[in-house]
Amino acid sequence: MTVVTAARELDPAPASLADRAYAAIQHRLIMLDIPPLAPIDDVALARSLDVGRTPVREALKRLEVDRLVISYPRRGTFATGVDITDLAYISEIRVQLEPLAARRAAEHATKAARAELIEVADAIEAIDIGTLGRHQLMDWDLRVHRTIYRAAGNPHLEDTLVRYNNLATRIFCLLLDRVTHFDKHIAEHVGLLRAIAGSKATRAETIARDHVTGFEKAIRAII
Numbered sequence: 001m002t003v004v005t006a007a008r009e010l011d012p013a014p015a016s017l018a019d020r021a022y023a024a025i026q027h028r029l030i031m032l033d034i035p036p037l038a039p040i041d042d043v044a045l046a047r048s049l050d051v052g053r054t055p056v057r058e059a060l061k062r063l064e065v066d067r068l069v070i071s072y073p074r075r076g077t078f079a080t081g082v083d084i085t086d087l088a089y090i091s092e093i094r095v096q097l098e099p100l101a102a103r104r105a106a107e108h109a110t111k112a113a114r115a116e117l118i119e120v121a122d123a124i125e126a127i128d129i130g131t132l133g134r135h136q137l138m139d140w141d142l143r144v145h146r147t148i149y150r151a152a153g154n155p156h157l158e159d160t161l162v163r164y165n166n167l168a169t170r171i172f173c174l175l176l177d178r179v180t181h182f183d184k185h186i187a188e189h190v191g192l193l194r195a196i197a198g199s200k201a202t203r204a205e206t207i208a209r210d211h212v213t214g215f216e217k218a219i220r221a222i223i
Contacts, residue, residue: 017051022059024049029068029079030142030166031135032173040069040077066163068170082174084223090168091216095209097161102192102208105151106201113151114197120147121193129186134176137186138169144189148196148208171219178222185218 025045028034046056060077063069071077109117124140132140145165149158172179179185192211195204 017055018058021045021049021051021055022062025056025059026063026066026068026166029063030169030173031138032082032170034079036079036082036170036174038079040079042077067167082170084171084174084219086167087171087216087219090164090171091212093164094161094168095212097157097164098212099205099209101149101152101154101157101161102196102204103201104154104157105148106196106199106204108153109151109196110153113153116147117151117193117197120144121190121197124186124190124193134173138173138176140186141172141189142169144186144193148192151196168215172215175219175222179218185215 025034034040040060042053042056042060046053049056060069060071064071064077067080069077070080105113105117120143124144129137129140142165146162149161152158188207188211192204192207195207
């Protein structure tokens with residue numbers, strides 16, 4: 001099993017063809033495999049995902065709500081641009097909600113959720129992060145955050161945080177080649193995961209807040 005496969009298997013399996021298309025296209029948009037402002041070819045996407053055009057169209061409607069694609073009458077659908085000036089707005093939201101999710105997860109996570117948090121922490125410690133490529137690093141980053149959001153046990157909070165973390169990840173991917181020591185950014189997740197699993201709510205909240213502010217500072221340092 002590769003590290004990428006191990007990371008992605010931590011996400012629940014999509015329940016329908018539309019969900020499957022949504023998850024796959026979302027990932028391509030987040031990772032910039034579909035570049036910002038690029039036109040979206042629903043026929044080509046359907047073919048590459050081995051699904052019909054209807055699930056793809058349903059997925060694109062959801063992705064428009066997520067601000068990952070935008071549709072124009074008579075012009076078609078396009079990937080949204082990545083605007084660095086949005087970083088402040090996104091961070092303003094995340095710096096409030098990421099610590100809330102971490103605290104809530106530490107206080108309310110189920111036994112199964114805590115086991116999953118430890119599993120992810122153990123997996124990160126077991127790999128040589130410095131050898132991972134961009135996609136692999138970002139897969140682990142996404143996996144950590146989404147595991148924490150699920151563990152918090154509030155679906156509305158989870159949906160909101162996934163949306164804004166996705167937007168933050170696009171900014172990160174755009175500038176990742178210029179970010180130094182990104183492997184440390186992934187490694188510091190271990191302390192957060194273990195704090196949550198160990199019911200250390202105040203520590204988890206502090207680490208989560210520092211993580212968001214550290215992310216913003218790292219990006220601002222190179223723009």
